[in-house]
Amino acid sequence: MDNRSRIWSKNSLLFAILAAGVIVAFAGSLFAGSVAIGPAETLRALFGHDVGNTASTIVMKFRLPRSVTALLAGIALAVSGLQMQTIFRNPMAGPYVLGISSGASLGVAVVILGFASFLPLTAVGLMGSWLIAIAAWAGAGAVMVVMLFMAARLKNILTVLVLGIMVAGGISSLVTIMQYFSGETVLRSYVVWTMGSLGNLSATQIQIMGSAITVGLLIGLVATKSLNAMILGDSYASTIGVNIRRARLMIFLSTTVLAGSVTAFCGPIGFIGIAVPHIARMLFRSADHRVLLPATMLAGALLMLISDIISQLPGSDSVLPINAVTSLLGIPVVIWVLLKGDALRSHF
């Protein structure tokens, strides 16, 4: 039992380090931006002093929402990636790679390019945000159903990945056709959305996203035990007592809500979902989702906050699209997993 306590204390230390990292990065992301605002001013703004001055407005109206969004998006995307890698039994699975984000984009495109051509979204307000969220969940869910259905028939991991690329390609063609017939204004707002952005979310949107992600995480938490067993494959999982159908449904709901919500409000953000679970597994050397779930949440939040800080290009006036930054950070991890060799022979 000596070994058990050794693993436990090693894990505690790692959790503490990750949590500290998230706090530091969150603070760093609050300071990042084109206008220099010192720590003292930032703190005063956060605690409600100096209401009305420029610094306070920037911190409260722009930076805090952006940091909170980064935190939420990082957690949600990373957890959905973890869940997908386990239920697809595919180390290369993730919301972006398997077309789930594309599905959500299609939902959003239908709302922005379709409905918004007739009535401006801002006029619909709260309704509009919910509409986008629901459309994204529906799109993500539809692709997830297709992928799960296909993956059950195609045992080969590579085939499933190719299929994901096909689905994403098909959806992007549909979206291109929709764009072709869209007006200039809505087209512009859609294109900006596709670049991915952690800023520009209203308080209402953050609330919607935050509560949806909380629900998704709670479902994920309840499904943790069955997620562990699903590493063994359906046959074994079933004979040790997993209700496969129920477990799949819960993980499906959780993943769809998590990946769909982020995509709805931040645009498609790639490579966090696929890369972070591998970082968590490497750090904790565990296949136990009771460890991996919190580890993935923390590592996802950390990576997204760091991406946010980089995208602000500290010391400059420009802002990079967040998707570009997450890809540049995430792709090396994916390549590392591939180079490790047997990644495509199903490795967790």
Next chain:
Amino acid sequence: MMRAIELRNTVIGFDGKDILPPLSASSERAEITTLLGCNGIGKSTLLKTIAALHSPISGSLVVDGRDIFSMTRRDITATISYVSTEPVKASNMRVSDLIAFGRYSHTNWIGRLLESDRRVIAESADKVGLSALLNRFVDEISDGERQRAMIARALAQDTPLMVMDEPTAFLDTRNSSEILNLMVSLARNEEKGLLMSTHDIQSAINYSDKIWLMTEGGIKEGGTEDMVADGSIGEMFRGSSVTFCPVEGSFRPSARGRGKMRFYLQGEGVEAIWAGKAIKRAGGILCDKAGEDADFRLTAGSGRDGKCLFSLDDGSNIVTFSSIYQMSQYLRSGNIIC
């Protein structure tokens, strides 16, 4: 005797399509029952049906005295554990975590292991001889060790019945006989009802109490020795390149060649027995009496230095060999048997 599994006109198959006529057979607790049959005949499908991974299409299936249709997933999990050759690939999973999956239905919603669960896990690991490897990762151990870990996982499930699809398939002789000895002790000491499939007829005969022989006509069942003696096992290999000898309970290449020579074997001991096997492998026939009908007389005996010598007498010449190998070469090269 307690009935472990009973098939009564059970029809098995996928997606409503039957693959065999209705099957009837039974197995007992505290016994090892081995399922034999050719590749693709449906052994795995039958075992999966018994483990409730497929539903029977029709007929009834009784496990541990209860109809499988009346059992909940939880009842089944508490009654049957299942081991297949399906590999478990997980690079960050420890052997103890893998065995712990056997406790899945015993633990709470988040899977917290109690002291009692940990004890069962340790005991299961001990039974399969993996105690020293509990903290190793499953991708670092050998195939044999991983298969033993899967069996330990099934043991940790603590069920009266165990269903195993080729549990010794990828194991070498030593590993596989260790596993089979474990099976015997589980059956005898813990009164478990064990059902397993294998392609290894020899170990099926050595270890099982009962055999289910699966053919396109259904299942023929019987005690192991009864099935050997009445020729049922041999029937499986009719027309193939091997012949099953019911007297020795082993295989040899089917008789081939033309002018079959008859040999009378003299001598005692292991050397004489194996010299006889060599003659049979070469295509010769052993006969019981010396005299007119034997073409050769082979004598296995000690030479002057105490080493074994083999001498072959064809009535006119005597040739002497120092090894069975030499003798076999002579038989082949001299075109004595072909």
